Amino acid sequence: MMVPVALLLIGALTSVVAPRLLARADWTDREPVVALWVWQCAVAAVLLCCALSMALSAAAAWQAVRWHVFATAPRGVVDAYALGTAGPWAAPTAVLLACAGLWSLAMLIREVARTRVRRRGQRAKLLLRAPLLPGEEPTGGRLVVLEGDRPDAWWLPGAAPRLVVTTAALRRLRGRRLDALLAHEQGHAQARHDWLLHCSAALADGFPRVPVFAAFRDEMHRLVELAADDMASRRFGRLTTALALVELNEERGVFGPGPTLQAHVPQRVHRLLTAPDRLPAPRRLRLAASAALVPVIPPLVALVPGLRALG
Structure with a gap:
């Protein structure tokens, strides 16, 4: 009955090694979409390890759970897992992992509720500042223009999503630069980056001492911005997108010598102004395929005794 232990060891190893490997990689900023995929695969592998270990530990501890887990399995497969030889650690392990799963779900629900x-x-303030005109439908039109002295634009997701732009941004950004700014925000909406941020925040808040979850949250905030920059630059050019970022943020002090809350903006501008150095398509494909194999490892490890018994 070593499979649950092996799964926990694989999960712990992944949670420690994956952030370090990705931190050392020199391609994440060049290929943010691939990096987002790799991060999701690594986190999914850790969660799968915990879920499968919980299921097998519970099956070893309680006969009723064992019957549900191995309901259609031949007798030889059940015997191959040696569930009856599990020590007294099986029940506490299953309970602990189940509590961790419920805690993760509670953190996600809390994040979504918040x-x-x-x-x-935000919608109430938006409706107060930009009330509906006579005959205008609440769900009609996605673009909302607000009177404001500060150039800004943001995407407000929800049942009736809104792309909000201030009049100062319209005055400052002209032509293709304004289009690039709007394309950046639309890129966030099309890729559903808000759900990535919710899930990463929920895991990091629920388990702040797990390295992979804390790094996952930090990298999501950075990589989604780079991915949206790339979406905008593919349509309107890297220089146009960089100039739009500069004009939108130049009055916020982000380009000064001191550290700011938006210190990533100069780095994004520098990245856009630097000649693109994308990875070759075959290497991008290999990275994506290799990452997709990582979440497959836990189910394969869990199935090894059963496959041996059947073979």
């Missing part, structure tokens, strides 16, 4: 409350407040 976001909905925040969005309702």
